[in-house]
Amino acid sequence: MENKESNRKVKLKVEDLTIIFGKQKEKAQELLDKGFSKKEILEQTGCTVGINKANFEIYEGEFFVIMGLSGSGKSTLLRCLNRLNEPTSGKVYINNDNITDKNNKDLLQVRRTEMSMVFQKFGLLPHQTVLNNAAFGLEIRGEEKSSREAKAQKALDIVGLNGFENQLPSQLSGGMQQRVGLARALANDPEVLLMDEAFSALDPLIKTEMQDQLLELQDTLQKTIVFITHDLDEAIKIGDRIVIMKDGVIEQIGTAEDILTNPKSDYVKAFVEKVDRKTIITAGSLMFEKPTVVRFRKDGPEGALRKMRSTSLDILPVVDVHNNFLGFVSLADVVISARKKEPTVEAIINSDVPSVYSDATVEEMLPLISGNKSPIAVINEQNKILGIVSQTSLVIEATKFNEEEIIELKEIANNQ
Template sequence: MKEERPVKIKVEDLVLIFGKQKESALKMLKEGHTKKEILAKTQCTVGINRANFEIYEGEFFVIMGLSGSGKSTLLRCLNRLIEPTGGNIYVNGNDITRKNHQELLDVRRTEMSMVFQKFGLLPHRSVLDNVAFGLEIRGEELEARTKKAQQAIDTVGLQGFEQQSPSQLSGGMQQRVGLARALTNDPEVLLMDEAFSALDPLIKTEMQDELISLQNKLRKTVIFVTHDLDEAIKLGDRIVIMKDGIIEQIGTAEEILTNPATPYVEAFVEKVDRKTIITAGSLMHQKPTTVRFGKDGPEGTLRKMRTTGLDVLPVVDDNQTFLGFVWVNDAVLCAKRKDPTVESILKKEVPTVTTEVTVEEMLPLITATRSPIAVTDKDTGVLLGIVSQNSVVIEATRFNEQEITELKENANHN
């Protein structure tokens, strides 16, 4: 990860084994035996297989995979709701696998909070009392916990519902109560276990948007478990993809889509709408040949065009600031006129973007022009690269093999 941020959670060689012969199974695992071999020999199931990763402070970290992949198990190991078989888990540099019961309770009450899929609300308590419940268990006075609970209720947009019971609320509102309860003790880390999977699609989308808004404001470290790839892409700064207890890949959505680490990951992401994810930073041709304004005249420009085989080149100043494009036909006319510079043929009204702009956002830029797209630094205007129109169109209309097969089958059927 390029951005320098403190490490909030560090996981080293984390192993979780279910079964009675854990020591034998762990020995086999270290010797390189497969999950299937270990199960056959010891009747033990490997839930997490030597996981190693770091989570940065303020990061939205998504763990995803299909049912049985180990994603929820991994999450519950982070606060030791499930006891790991081996490895270390560091939170703020402290190894929580070595903490005693009371120390672990203190971590859960002050540093970590958890939001569950099933909400876990107390049916006979009001919204306010549900939100304040964790503070009550912690022993805080009524006035203090009521104030904190009200602040959390306001944060998640439940003002006016304080005295309602959970049964009077919709699923989405109940999940907001669960989120508010997790926020009352101002945790540094928020663990969310498929928190939105029980909601209908419209409410789920609203809750995702609400969570993004909250994260932009609160900047918590969030570890979010989901089986929904679209949800993972929408929410996550980075994504972990798991299979059979093994971490297949960790990266941003764009890294995973453009460079899948394994065939499983490639198959997993093949139906994602790439144009909403792939950015100019991935598509651009870096360090393109440029025309230096004031130094390269028409003849020099034509020489560079002949050398590169390109009929359009970007123009920059001495500081590499992007100024515009020049085309070969214009350069030829300019040379015939013996103009000393390319100023008269410089096209300044051309599309420019920054590295994070997506293919979907670039498509409208190429409809009314034949120009490539210049990628520039948002602060300095320095040219970073060039995105061709062809690469935008190809990425926007890209079919994977499965989609092509389906199209052929539909054509044959019709």
């Protein structure tokens, strides 16, 4: 299954997925289809709408984060992906295979070979060694002892638990116990890793370490990961894309930057308003794309001057015939060079200027403008120019106030 827009393989697909808890599910489904609210359905049927017609795709190798406050439906949704929760209606596909139609035997095979789950509560067997705990899923699958222990050992090595094979869970810290849970999931070599608030029970420092390790593992293993959290900072740090849920409804799906710069609802706007934008907003979203450029050896000083007049800009980027970024030229230097009737702009190109890739954040770019009057060039890995970020737009973005701060400033001003 391919996504036409991205040309990335779709690993998981959810279509109109709905889950209703209660005895009158059919009546509740009818009311839901007619547009009744979750509250109205509860009042009329006694049923609770856990998930309300969710639709999304998850790409192969993507780190996909589902987040929301308690009761938003995020964990309920995750458990529908492997049918630990049975959907009331809708479909779930893995590799274009509809698992909602599978019988228990076939579903069990999917869980054993294609999906693994890491829970918030570590779920370790207290009287079994770390190695046996990591090998437990393989034992259930029926693998021979030597084979499963070898795979479990490899998984323990990956998560940094080499040397702890013969320890009991009670002898490990909370973070180490969660690593055992992660190793148990990895030992099965699943295509999809489901993680249900896996780090929420950990102390902040250990939680940060686990996030960093998981990101490192993902760089190497490139699993498809679906991660549940209620922590927005965690979602932003680890997620390629983020789903924000409320009352069983998907409010918005997008990258952290998409959600922060273009919230689709008041709820999402309120959810993200306290996020430090400097760490999220990137050069790619701030840059002026396809800027007017001076082409070295084709445009001399007079040509550069004409382009500056037509664009009302006093600094322009310079590129060679292959569109490689060379630096900037300024209006003052161009005028002097034109008066001297110099044939090219070679002598006035300022190459000692900042350049960044499109994923550079505002926080990373701010130090680059200190003591420098030029904009920041945004380039790709081949040094082709993609756009420019003006110092003005960078400073404005860095100093934006959220609504709460604006109200506070107004109150201070009114009291003076």
